[in-house]
Amino acid sequence: MALYIGKRMAFLIVMLVGLLIVTFLISHVAPGDPASLAAGPDAPPEMVEQIRHEYGLDKPLPVQFVLYLEGILHGQLGQSVRTGHPVTEDLAEFFPATFELVTVSMLIAILLGIPLGMLSAVKQNHWFDHATRIVSVSGVAVPMFWLGLMLQLALALDLGWLPLSGRLGIMSAPPDPVTHLYLIDSLLAGQWDVFRDALSHIILPAVTLCFPALASIIRVNRAEMIEALGQDYIVNARAQGIGPFRTVAIYALKNAFLPTLAMIGLRYGWMLGGTILVESVFDWPGIGLYATQSAIAQDFQPIMGVTLLIGANFMIANLLVDLAYIWLDPRTREAA
Amino acid sequence: MNTALPELSDTGRPSESWRERHASSIRQMRLYWHTYRRNASAMVGLVLVAIFLLLSLISPWIVPYPADATGAVHMADKLLPPSAAHWFGTDEVGNDILTRLLIGTRLSLEIAVIITGVATIVGVPLGILAGFRGGWTREIIMRVTDVFLSVPALVLAIAIVAALGIGIVNAIIALSLVWWPGYVRLVESKTLSLKGEAYVEAARLAGASTARILFSHILPNCLSPILVKASMDMGMAILAAASLGFIGLGAQPPTPEWGAMISIGRNYLPTWWWYATFPGLAIYLTVLGFNLMGDGLRDVFDPKSRGR
Amino acid sequence: MIAQLPLLSIEDLHLDFDTFDGALHVLDGINIALDAGETVGIVGETGCGKSVTVRSILRLLPMPPARFSSGAIRFKGRDLAVASERDMRRIRGLEIALIPQDPMSYLNPVFTVGQQLTDVIRAHARNRPRDKRPAEKSAWEKAIELLTQVHLPHPEKQLEAYPRELSGGMRQRVLIAMALAGQPSLLIADEPTTALDVTIQAQILRLIGDLVDRLGLAVILISHDIGVVAKVCRRIVVMYAGTVVEDASAENLFDRPLHPYTQGLLAAIPKLRGDNQQLSGIPGSIPNLLQPPDGCRFYDRCPLRMDVCRTTKPPLVDAGGGQRVACHLYPGPRQEARYG
Numbered sequence: 015m016a017l018y019i020g021k022r023m024a025f026l027i028v029m030l031v032g033l034l035i036v037t038f039l040i041s042h043v044a045p046g047d048p049a050s051l052a053a054g055p056d057a058p059p060e061m062v063e064q065i066r067h068e069y070g071l072d073k074p075l076p077v078q079f080v081l082y083l084e085g086i087l088h089g090q091l092g093q094s095v096r097t098g099h100p101v102t103e104d105l106a107e108f109f110p111a112t113f114e115l116v117t118v119s120m121l122i123a124i125l126l127g128i129p130l131g132m133l134s135a136v137k138q139n140h141w142f143d144h145a146t147r148i149v150s151v152s153g154v155a156v157p158m159f160w161l162g163l164m165l166q167l168a169l170a171l172d173l174g175w176l177p178l179s180g181r182l183g184i185m186s187a188p189p190d191p192v193t194h195l196y197l198i199d200s201l202l203a204g205q206w207d208v209f210r211d212a213l214s215h216i217i218l219p220a221v222t223l224c225f226p227a228l229a230s231i232i233r234v235n236r237a238e239m240i241e242a243l244g245q246d247y248i249v250n251a252r253a254q255g256i257g258p259f260r261t262v263a264i265y266a267l268k269n270a271f272l273p274t275l276a277m278i279g280l281r282y283g284w285m286l287g288g289t290i291l292v293e294s295v296f297d298w299p300g301i302g303l304y305a306t307q308s309a310i311a312q313d314f315q316p317i318m319g320v321t322l323l324i325g326a327n328f329m330i331a332n333l334l335v336d337l338a339y340i341w342l343d344p345r346t347r348e349a350a
Numbered sequence: 351m352n353t354a355l356p357e358l359s360d361t362g363r364p365s366e367s368w369r370e371r372h373a374s375s376i377r378q379m380r381l382y383w384h385t386y387r388r389n390a391s392a393m394v395g396l397v398l399v400a401i402f403l404l405l406s407l408i409s410p411w412i413v414p415y416p417a418d419a420t421g422a423v424h425m426a427d428k429l430l431p432p433s434a435a436h437w438f439g440t441d442e443v444g445n446d447i448l449t450r451l452l453i454g455t456r457l458s459l460e461i462a463v464i465i466t467g468v469a470t471i472v473g474v475p476l477g478i479l480a481g482f483r484g485g486w487t488r489e490i491i492m493r494v495t496d497v498f499l500s501v502p503a504l505v506l507a508i509a510i511v512a513a514l515g516i517g518i519v520n521a522i523i524a525l526s527l528v529w530w531p532g533y534v535r536l537v538e539s540k541t542l543s544l545k546g547e548a549y550v551e552a553a554r555l556a557g558a559s560t561a562r563i564l565f566s567h568i569l570p571n572c573l574s575p576i577l578v579k580a581s582m583d584m585g586m587a588i589l590a591a592a593s594l595g596f597i598g599l600g601a602q603p604p605t606p607e608w609g610a611m612i613s614i615g616r617n618y619l620p621t622w623w624w625y626a627t628f629p630g631l632a633i634y635l636t637v638l639g640f641n642l643m644g645d646g647l648r649d650v651f652d653p654k655s656r657g658r
Numbered sequence: 659m660i661a662q663l664p665l666l667s668i669e670d671l672h673l674d675f676d677t678f679d680g681a682l683h684v685l686d687g688i689n690i691a692l693d694a695g696e697t698v699g700i701v702g703e704t705g706c707g708k709s710v711t712v713r714s715i716l717r718l719l720p721m722p723p724a725r726f727s728s729g730a731i732r733f734k735g736r737d738l739a740v741a742s743e744r745d746m747r748r749i750r751g752l753e754i755a756l757i758p759q760d761p762m763s764y765l766n767p768v769f770t771v772g773q774q775l776t777d778v779i780r781a782h783a784r785n786r787p788r789d790k791r792p793a794e795k796s797a798w799e800k801a802i803e804l805l806t807q808v809h810l811p812h813p814e815k816q817l818e819a820y821p822r823e824l825s826g827g828m829r830q831r832v833l834i835a836m837a838l839a840g841q842p843s844l845l846i847a848d849e850p851t852t853a854l855d856v857t858i859q860a861q862i863l864r865l866i867g868d869l870v871d872r873l874g875l876a877v878i879l880i881s882h883d884i885g886v887v888a889k890v891c892r893r894i895v896v897m898y899a900g901t902v903v904e905d906a907s908a909e910n911l912f913d914r915p916l917h918p919y920t921q922g923l924l925a926a927i928p929k930l931r932g933d934n935q936q937l938s939g940i941p942g943s944i945p946n947l948l949q950p951p952d953g954c955r956f957y958d959r960c961p962l963r964m965d966v967c968r969t970t971k972p973p974l975v976d977a978g979g980g981q982r983v984a985c986h987l988y989p990g991p992r993q994e995a996r997y998g
């Protein structure tokens with residue numbers, strides 16, 4: 015078992031190196047002079063040359079890659095021309111907002127998706143099943159940014175129930191940073207009004223972001239539950255007198271859960287991509303918005319940094335899903 | 351003696367017509383169509399896709415305001431709400447939004463075809479190669495694929511666009527680069543399982559060349575999952591391109607790309623709501639159509655997944 | 659002297675399956691009864707309705723599309739066909755228990771044997787009517803007791819194992835232990851040995867026989883293999899196409915099979931000695947259950963059929979010596995043999 019985890023970690027590192035190669039290639043091999051990309055569109059030629067020399071961009075490619083790796087290991091991800099800060103600092107500043115948004119969104123998707131999937135499986139072809147099917151098919155087809163705009167239009171602008179954008183209202187000051195997650199920090203500090211404010215601000219973006227994941231989770235869970243419920247061991251459970259709730263929620267669900275978990279892992283990755291769109295719509299100060307603004311300003315280094323960060327994040331999430339598989343499924347455990 | 355004997359070909363078999371030779375394939379197709387037709391949501395998808403294709407074909411001839419298609423400016427008509435004259439209202443330079451949407455259909459189709467086409471043309475052969483050859487070939491191909499898939503598609507696409515420069519062409523290039531790994535993975539696993547089938551073994555023992563095995567045995571059996579994925583990908587590609595357009599990295603105004611239109615329309619919420627609403631609906635319905643169609647195809651090809 | 663009420667009495671049970679093409683008349687008037695402590699075997703070919711019959715007793719069939727169109731299932735006097743689901747939960751496992759067919763698919767692969775067994779034990783404790791709750795003993799201890807009862811070695815270790823780690827015979831013993839957990843008065847064994855090797859088969863059958871003797875259980879044993887049934891059961895019921903065609907003690911059935919189908923079944927068993935020229939079978943196949951024939955369902959395949967067999971269903975009548983048969987060859991007393 016430990017051997018398997020060890021192998022998996024080694025694999026993770028290999029993947030990360032691979033990702034570094036890809037980002038390196040994108041930034042250095044793509045048409046467009048990497049030095050002027052790094053310097054930004056408005057830089058004078060002398061500055062471009064200076065940057066070229068500083069970053070060793072006049073050296074052969076493999077040497078550049080080694081320098082690049084060295085830089086990464088020292089936490090050097092370059093400088094953002096737009097903000098003037100090192101990319102690592104910017105990322106550290108903006109990441110918590112994204113993390114909070116994606117986590118809340120994922121939680122909504124899981125907490126709603128699994129029960130809805132289960133219920134649809136149990137009440138197949140009921141109107142409930144058809145309704146959830148429409149939701150789950152639409153969820154993947156709806157453009158997330160458009161959905162966000164429509165929700166803003168309906169709930170924030172027309173009805174005024176929820177705030178339009180941002181993480182907090184103008185009147186609230188952010189709570190003392192412990193985790194940098196406003197929801198948790200405000201609770202820790204006992205600041206109820208700040209908590210409520212942060213909560214009301216996160217609802218719309220989180221709901222928008224969770225839609226595709228919710229849809230996929232419902233679909234997979236429903237399908238897997240239908241399959242599990244058709245199995246003989248469910249008949250046996252009933253025959254031995256096990257009640258219906260337990261049969262469905264525990265006996266069947268545990269079998270259906272693993273493929274659902276795999277889908278959750280996959281969707282987490284999509285969500286990391288989708289956050290770019292949602293943050294843009296709701297002015298949510300996360301790395302997605304950071305990346306977008308950098309891209310428009312043709313500020314290149316930050317985008318590479320964001321790509322690396324999101325990539326690493328996704329890889330870790332996949333690792334966790336694999337580990338969960340081993341923990342939950344005795345069959346995988348044996349294979350490991 | 352008035353019965354004519356059928357012609358004998360070299361192999362000694364009477365030569366059959368094309369229809370007879372392919373009788374079982376034809377019957378298979380008809381069975382597929384029959385199964386597909388019974389699926390209500392799949393038919394809805396088919397209708398939506400058909401409408402989309404039709405509009406993209408004939409749009410230049412049916413647009414109510416042809417001049418607006420090429421970006422004519424008449425400020426007097428700017429930001430008019432939906433009415434009989436302008437079903438979807440007008441935009442900030444007075445162009446009829448319905449017209450621009452219809453023209454955008456063509457653009458979206460081009461985007462979908464190019465991205466999905468490149469992805470399949472590059473991804474499928476690589477996948478078959480990886481699955482069939484095994485060994486180092488497979489390792490290399492799969493590791494590279496894994497790395498590409500370890501970053502969410504949109505993120506990587508943004509990075510590539512940022513390197514190449516903003517614009518719809520680069521957006522399409524970026525998305526194509528990001529899309530092919532999905533096919534590699536799909537086809538590789540299918541090829542792996544097909545490789546162990548008895549008939550492949552038999553073909554090999556009979557002396558069939560690798561190329562023949564790949565073309566006649568492996569590829570046809572991969573077709574159904576490829577078709578399902580490609581069908582859904584047409585919609586998802588449009589969605590991805592629209593997303594890039596929305597952020598401002600894809601199509602640039604005044605190109606009537608649906609995502610770009612929404613990004614401008616955003617500035618005119620809530621008063622002039624129609625500008626952002628209708629393009630989004632267009633995206634939704636188109637992607638929905640392709641998704642439903644892909645789902646329907648999946649149910650047709652793999653009856654075990656019915657109930658999903 | 660008043661005859662004692664039978665433990666279980668299936669009375670003229672008709673069961674239909676509603677399908678897209680119409681109603682399948684799966685069970686056509688089943689009459690089976692057994693007393694406490696009695697062992698009855700049900701034999702018949704695949705599709706004759708034996709599994710459906712016993713699953714109806716426990717109401718394990720999906721009730722739409724399955725439907726009782728008439729008849730009753732009386733257990734200790736109560737009609738199970740109309741009992742509520744809650745009441746059925748008090749019956750399943752506690753009064754009537756099922757030993758299913760294929761131990762691999764009937765055990766949940768992602769839970770250990772112990773988890774599943776203790777779960778059943780706890781469910782029984784919850785479902786049991788208050789006045790009958792036994793003294794407190796941990797579910798774990800009870801599980802070990804049960805596994806010992808079915809002669810499973812090292813019960814503590816087995817409880818920690820997953821189903822796939824056990825052999826087929828061991829898994830079947832676990833299922834038997836599960837069935838015994840609620841201390842039922844009636845055991846239903848649905849092809850308990852079909853999925854096992856012949857040597858293991860013998861062991862399991864011996865175990866079942868042993869438990870019957872020791873615990874005084876009534877048993878309904880289902881099999882398509884008469885040999886299996888003969889080992890454990892005193893009485894054998896032969897079913898064909900949803901009807902009971904013969905019901906006799908094992909001795910009588912083998913000595914003088916009355917119904918032509920039974921005769922055909924017994925003749926089809928290959929003999930070890932003597933000259934085996936040809937295996938004899940019964941030509942033909944079961945009738946279409948969507949539009950079953952008006953008369954005897956065996957008509958098409960019966961070598962001794964008569965005109966009346968085509969038009970009228972033969973009732974199940976007493977042919978003497980405790981043997982009942984449904985065949986026009988044996989007119990018997992005009993009313994159907996019924997208890998009570």
